[in-house]
Amino acid sequence: MDLFEEGFAKALQLLLALDPEVLGITLLSLEVSGAATAVSVVVGISAGMVIGLSQFPGKRLVVSLVNTGMGLPPVVAGLFLSILLWRSGPLGFLGLLYTPTAMVLAQGLIATPIVTGITIGAVQGLPPALRLQIQALGATRTQQLWLLVKEARLPLLAAVMAGFGGVISEIGASIMVGGNIRGSTRVLTTATVMETGRGNFDVAIALSVILLSVTLLVNYLLTLVQQRERPR
Amino acid sequence: MSQAAILEARGLVVERGGVKVLGIPAFRLEEGEFVSLIGPNGSGKSTLLLTLMCLLPRAAGQVLWRGAPVATGGDAVAHRRRMAMVFQEPLLFRATVYENVASGLRIRKVPRAEERRRVGASLEQFGLAAMAGRSAGMLSGGEMRRVSLARALVVEPEVVLLDEPFANLDLPTRQGITDDLERVLHETGAAAVLVTHDQSEALRLSDRIVVMQRGEVVQSDAPAAVMNEPANEFVASCMGMETVVEGTVARQVGGEIVMAVAGREISAIGTALPGQPVYCCIRPEHVTIDTTNPAGSSSARNVYPARIDGVSSMGPYLKVRLDCGFPLVATVTGESFTTLGLARGRQVFASFKATAVHVIGRAC
Numbered sequence: 001m002d003l004f005e006e007g008f009a010k011a012l013q014l015l016l017a018l019d020p021e022v023l024g025i026t027l028l029s030l031e032v033s034g035a036a037t038a039v040s041v042v043v044g045i046s047a048g049m050v051i052g053l054s055q056f057p058g059k060r061l062v063v064s065l066v067n068t069g070m071g072l073p074p075v076v077a078g079l080f081l082s083i084l085l086w087r088s089g090p091l092g093f094l095g096l097l098y099t100p101t102a103m104v105l106a107q108g109l110i111a112t113p114i115v116t117g118i119t120i121g122a123v124q125g126l127p128p129a130l131r132l133q134i135q136a137l138g139a140t141r142t143q144q145l146w147l148l149v150k151e152a153r154l155p156l157l158a159a160v161m162a163g164f165g166g167v168i169s170e171i172g173a174s175i176m177v178g179g180n181i182r183g184s185t186r187v188l189t190t191a192t193v194m195e196t197g198r199g200n201f202d203v204a205i206a207l208s209v210i211l212l213s214v215t216l217l218v219n220y221l222l223t224l225v226q227q228r229e230r231p232r
Numbered sequence: 233m234s235q236a237a238i239l240e241a242r243g244l245v246v247e248r249g250g251v252k253v254l255g256i257p258a259f260r261l262e263e264g265e266f267v268s269l270i271g272p273n274g275s276g277k278s279t280l281l282l283t284l285m286c287l288l289p290r291a292a293g294q295v296l297w298r299g300a301p302v303a304t305g306g307d308a309v310a311h312r313r314r315m316a317m318v319f320q321e322p323l324l325f326r327a328t329v330y331e332n333v334a335s336g337l338r339i340r341k342v343p344r345a346e347e348r349r350r351v352g353a354s355l356e357q358f359g360l361a362a363m364a365g366r367s368a369g370m371l372s373g374g375e376m377r378r379v380s381l382a383r384a385l386v387v388e389p390e391v392v393l394l395d396e397p398f399a400n401l402d403l404p405t406r407q408g409i410t411d412d413l414e415r416v417l418h419e420t421g422a423a424a425v426l427v428t429h430d431q432s433e434a435l436r437l438s439d440r441i442v443v444m445q446r447g448e449v450v451q452s453d454a455p456a457a458v459m460n461e462p463a464n465e466f467v468a469s470c471m472g473m474e475t476v477v478e479g480t481v482a483r484q485v486g487g488e489i490v491m492a493v494a495g496r497e498i499s500a501i502g503t504a505l506p507g508q509p510v511y512c513c514i515r516p517e518h519v520t521i522d523t524t525n526p527a528g529s530s531s532a533r534n535v536y537p538a539r540i541d542g543v544s545s546m547g548p549y550l551k552v553r554l555d556c557g558f559p560l561v562a563t564v565t566g567e568s569f570t571t572l573g574l575a576r577g578r579q580v581f582a583s584f585k586a587t588a589v590h591v592i593g594r595a596c
Binding site: 127129130132133135136137138139140143147150151153154 | 282285287309312313315316317319321323325326335336339340383387393
């Protein structure tokens, strides 16, 4: 129990002291996961709308692949992206390996199927005749999509939360393509693993508390937006 | 041909999975006209509305607006913006009543001041002014239908397509909403096509009734004509002719046909060749029930001893099923039923005039 008590005391100390290194790690975590979530929202919602609203041969296979992607192990995403970005790899010339950009790409790869899958479910859960009603109101194609997104906004916010939750807490991909470089690619999860490995449980617990708090705060804000809506 | 109809379809064919579900050689809706589409489920009524709105792909044919063919793409959007459609389900947005009613105007990018004026007026028209700020999801079924109608009519459409918008509503609510719709359509002069299963609603509201069966128009005529002179036995049953019996023309006497029906004779006005197979159609409200033989006191040509086989309530009326050699249905008021001492199994006399019988030719 001493370890936990010491850990929480240390966490409080680091938070209250606004430790520059911890602050930097926290901000980078938010930046990387926030950017990855933003990418996944743009790509995932667009792809989910197209897949959910269209009829095409092989649709079930595509939906199955997306659903499988929702459970994509971060280390697999990290491995795949590492090979692509490796100095001698197909995208090695970009020089992105061990940069925050690579971490955004890896986390985006993890979050996009989650957002896409939930979006497909959300769109398919809307009344089938609603699209006809929107068209009957005289909406253009763009207006139709926007109105459908608005109608599905509650599950879509859940998709954003699931996407963000999936990437802020992942470690495998971040450590593989980011490298946990101090002051450059070290985020809350990679730092926690490192400190645990060193036996610095108090710092590791402190970082975990911060990670949980950040996740809780972001999800609380998104939940506030979501629950502002009254149930139908 | 008269001047171009406001909305028209020519040679319309719609297929689903390679199977033809709609085949309409010609359909016209005139300025300010109210047309009701009647027919059983699956007869193509809703498909016709969706096709007129250019919401379904056509295998063949054209939709025309004031004589000009409507193309697909942007032209179809412009076409839809001249019209409005109300579906069976209210299909309201997850928003307030005001925002729902304003949605069509916002799609058309109507300035906000104009939007407020028109939405305010529409909410008043449909008795929704007090609930403008309420969430649409918290409304009752009847209120949702009102919002749905207000949303459709606030855009001031020239044609309104109504796909059973009053289905599953209780009678008083349905009556109130129908009254409001009738009033607004009268004020705006918009033409309308209503899909309904309720013949009394169709008779009350329509300038013309179109009866559909298996994706085709069976009869298109004024309400009185469809009601009293149905084109075939299917239209007869659709329009509430409860008695449709098979018979054969026995003889022609002057302007009167006498038909043999299940060992009895039924007289009707008209001409037909002896031996011709026919259907005799009789509306229940044209049948009179007496406890004594009315032959001497009534002008009815057709009088039969009958037994009451069954009675069912239809609100203020009772539907009485009679067996007079052939099945016959009559309607009587509850008061008459009690006064005459009618009951199931009782022997009575059923009578109806020759003019009450509509005769339709029948294939052998």
